[in-house]
Amino acid sequence: MGKYDKVEGISKRTMVLFFIIDxxxxxxxxxxxxxxxxxxxxxxxxxxxxxxxxxxxxxIAVLTFSSGAQWMYQSAIDAKDFQWNGIxxxxxxxxxxxxxxxxxxxxxxxxxxxxxxxxxxPAIFLMSDGQPTDEYKxxxxxxxxxxxxxxxxxxxxxxxxxxxxxxxAEFTGNLESVLIVHTPxxxxxxxxFVSVTASKIGSKSSNAPIDGEVQTKQSDFNQQxxxxxDTLIDSQYDDWN
Amino acid sequence: xxxxxxxxxxxxxxxxxxxxNISVIGSSHIKTNTVCQDYSGHFCSNEYGIxxxxxxxxxxxxxRSDEGSKIATNxxxxxxxxxxxxxxxxxxxxxxxxxxxEKNIILNWNNAVNQHNGNFPFxxxxxxxxxxxxxxxxxxxxxxxxxSTLIAAVLTNKYCFGIQIGDGDCAxxxxxxxxxxxxxxxxxxxxxxxxSLCDKAAVQNFRHFWLDEPQVALAVSTDGVRNxxxxxxxxxxxxxxxxxxxxELPAEEAKNDLKEFLQRLTTDGSGDDVSISIIYNSQAIEDxxxxxxxxATNSNDNELNKIPIELYKENxxxxxxxxxxxxxxxxxxxVDDPERNxx
Numbered sequence: 001m002g003k004y005d006k007v008e009g010i011s012k013r014t015m016v017l018f019f020i021i022d023x024x025x026x027x028x029x030x031x032x033x034x035x036x037x038x039x040x041x042x043x044x045x046x047x048x049x050x051x052x053x054x055x056x057x058x059x060i061a062v063l064t065f066s067s068g069a070q071w072m073y074q075s076a077i078d079a080k081d082f083q084w085n086g087i088x089x090x091x092x093x094x095x096x097x098x099x100x101x102x103x104x105x106x107x108x109x110x111x112x113x114x115x116x117x118x119x120x121x122p123a124i125f126l127m128s129d130g131q132p133t134d135e136y137k138x139x140x141x142x143x144x145x146x147x148x149x150x151x152x153x154x155x156x157x158x159x160x161x162x163x164x165x166x167x168x169a170e171f172t173g174n175l176e177s178v179l180i181v182h183t184p185x186x187x188x189x190x191x192x193f194v195s196v197t198a199s200k201i202g203s204k205s206s207n208a209p210i211d212g213e214v215q216t217k218q219s220d221f222n223q224q225x226x227x228x229x230d231t232l233i234d235s236q237y238d239d240w241n
Numbered sequence: 242x243x244x245x246x247x248x249x250x251x252x253x254x255x256x257x258x259x260x261x262n263i264s265v266i267g268s269s270h271i272k273t274n275t276v277c278q279d280y281s282g283h284f285c286s287n288e289y290g291i292x293x294x295x296x297x298x299x300x301x302x303x304x305r306s307d308e309g310s311k312i313a314t315n316x317x318x319x320x321x322x323x324x325x326x327x328x329x330x331x332x333x334x335x336x337x338x339x340x341x342x343e344k345n346i347i348l349n350w351n352n353a354v355n356q357h358n359g360n361f362p363f364x365x366x367x368x369x370x371x372x373x374x375x376x377x378x379x380x381x382x383x384x385x386x387x388x389s390t391l392i393a394a395v396l397t398n399k400y401c402f403g404i405q406i407g408d409g410d411c412a413x414x415x416x417x418x419x420x421x422x423x424x425x426x427x428x429x430x431x432x433x434x435x436x437s438l439c440d441k442a443a444v445q446n447f448r449h450f451w452l453d454e455p456q457v458a459l460a461v462s463t464d465g466v467r468n469x470x471x472x473x474x475x476x477x478x479x480x481x482x483x484x485x486x487x488x489e490l491p492a493e494e495a496k497n498d499l500k501e502f503l504q505r506l507t508t509d510g511s512g513d514d515v516s517i518s519i520i521y522n523s524q525a526i527e528d529x530x531x532x533x534x535x536x537a538t539n540s541n542d543n544e545l546n547k548i549p550i551e552l553y554k555e556n557x558x559x560x561x562x563x564x565x566x567x568x569x570x571x572x573x574x575x576v577d578d579p580e581r582n583x584x
Contacts, residue, residue, distance in 0.1 A: 003486040004502040009475025010509050013468060055269050055512030151434075223372065 015120040022128035034184035038191035056203040065098035067091030076112040096136030106148035121151035123198035129159035186234035258290035262518035265503040269512035279514035280310040289397040292518035296463040302375035309387030335451040343447040388439035402451040407435040414458040420477040423450035458521035469510020
């Protein structure tokens with residue numbers, strides 16, 4: 001194969017999995033505890049998907065919001081190198097700030113999509129337990145005009161009955177991909193399921209026709225979320241003690 | 242590979258257009274025990290060469306897309322051969338000519354798919370695997386089960402053209418040793434969303450180019466190839482390496498080397514099925530590639546695209562040979578996909 005020894009530039013494509021996490025004060029106790037445990041535990045599974053079965057490298061980016069918003073790391077990190085820093089709660093629920101920062105980083109220049117020539121659509125997973133405390137409509141409208149966001153796999157979890165489910169549905173684009181949980185155990189299972197499923201679907205190379213009602217990755221994702229939700233054992237009422 | 246030495250009064254001559262095609266199952270498809278959904282083919286005559294690659298969609302409701310891509314490849318070669326019989330009319334507006342060709346391919350593909358489905362109706366086993374929505378979609382429109390992309394290109398002594406629906410790439414090597422893609426881009430084709438022969442708007446979704454100048458070589462490939470490279474320059478360099486390999490090595494050896502490399506490419510790259518078909522003007526490419534090599538050696542510069550070459554030779558009449566003598570000895574169509582995995 002000598003002639004081909006000089007061929008350069010072979011690389012896998014990249015899929016970024018975004019965790020957008022509410023760390024407002026109302027998340028204190030078992031809610032943030034479940035988030036910390038579940039994300040820390042699912043990262044090795046994502047690493048294994050990246051190594052064993054994905055058609056793409058999987059990177060992870062974490063954005064937290066309370067009074068303001070900030071990235072856990074200043075770039076998307078390869079799943080195999082990602083270290084989870086436990087999140088502590090404080091402040092309010094400035095989700096508009098989170099949407100603004102997310103929009104900035106869903107970009108090639110100055111953003112996290114630096115492997116643009118070889119990037120799959122990202123997967124974005126939003127978790128929140130409350131009502132927005134800042135003006136989020138404009139930031140969300142801007143985000144929805146972002147082509148990376150439009151193409152992304154999206155899911156949201158409403159942590160308890162006080163979460164703004166309508167706002168979360170605005171974010172994902174449909175109610176099917178908004179899941180409501182009432183207990184720490186259900187939250188942990190959900191985080192694991194959504195993270196693993198998004199990583200599996202998002203990192204696959206299969207293509208889909210553009211025609212009208214075709215099944216895209218998002219609809220495939222939604223279907224799996226709905227099926228999972230049907231089997232999820234959870235309390236009907238909030239129980240975060 | 243159709244490299245056929247032909248004895249003439251003047252000694253041994255080589256066939257003017259040479260080509261090859263190869264499809265290799267994706268590494269991720271091997272892991273998931275999925276069949277190869279790509280198909281490829283080529284055809285060479287003394288007057289022109291045709292290359293085709295097709296990529297079946299492979300999603301749940303496209304469960305016969307491996308058949309769809311195979312049918313598309315065969316239909317395209319047949320339709321283009323028919324098209325080339327009317328070459329004397331090619332002074333007409335190229336846009337309408339290519340549009341007619343694309344319509345013929347879509348019509349023939351739909352007919353062939355329906356004929357296949359008539360001979361081999363969907364089985365209960367196939368349909369039972371579908372969700373309700375997908376089951377309805379396939380019942381309403383059986384072509385959906387066979388959905389595939391298609392890229393076909395033709396090289397002649399005077400011009401070349403290419404047609405494409407869906408993702409994938411077409412590389413044209415010109416007389417200056419520069420490789421470029423002339424198919425207009427479709428901004429909708431990103432994030433693994435593609436246009437398809439099974440689209441209701443398939444006619445509108447075709448894209449094409451026509452170059453009224455002799456070109457040296459063409460390569461078409463499914464998206465699994467380009468997606469294995471970090472940028473287009475590396476992909477074009479790879480195409481150039483293929484041409485060099487076929488020029489320097491015996492055909493069988495060149496094919497084996499390419500097959501081996503494609504297996505590595507899908508493993509280290511996209512994980513997707515990978516298909517490539519190539520066609521080249523055997524005399525012109527030798528001049529161009531040797532000139533590039535010479536210049537590269539002199540300048541210690543391997544960036545081949547940067548070197549202007551003016552050594553392309555117009556076709557000499559005697560090299561075209563007699564059409565009857567030069568006719569393909571191995572049959573009209575040379576479609577195959579040796580890597581096909583039906584398991």
